[in-house]
Amino acid sequence: MKTLIGGAAAAVLGIIGLAVWWKPFLQLLAGAIPFALLSGGALAIYLGFDELKDTWKTKEEDFGTSVNKEEVDEYKKEVAKLKEEVEDLKAGKDEKKAKK
Numbered sequence: 001m002k003t004l005i006g007g008a009a010a011a012v013l014g015i016i017g018l019a020v021w022w023k024p025f026l027q028l029l030a031g032a033i034p035f036a037l038l039s040g041g042a043l044a045i046y047l048g049f050d051e052l053k054d055t056w057k058t059k060e061e062d063f064g065t066s067v068n069k070e071e072v073d074e075y076k077k078e079v080a081k082l083k084e085e086v087e088d089l090k091a092g093k094d095e096k097k098a099k100k
Contacts, residue, residue: 018025
């Protein structure tokens with residue numbers, strides 16, 4: 001209830017203040033609008049340029065593979081070896097469970 005009464009009082013005082021100081025209010029508004037537009041425009045330019053730099057970076061990067069066929073074969077052999085080790089470890093666990 002206090003908030004409602006305070007808000008109503010502030011609104012009434014604001015209306016009275018605008019009626020009394022209408023011309024200074026318009027002068028303040030006339031000075032604030034160009035400043036707000038200038039600040040918003042500068043921020044938009046900065047963010048747009050930053051986004052443009054990000055797109056330039058992604059275009060410069062080469063997304064091709066740098067691994068040759070020999071390395072791929074080595075990796076495949078290593079993966080196969082690791083799979084065998086995992087299967088051996090699994091078989092060892094299964095044997096331990098069977099003994100219990």
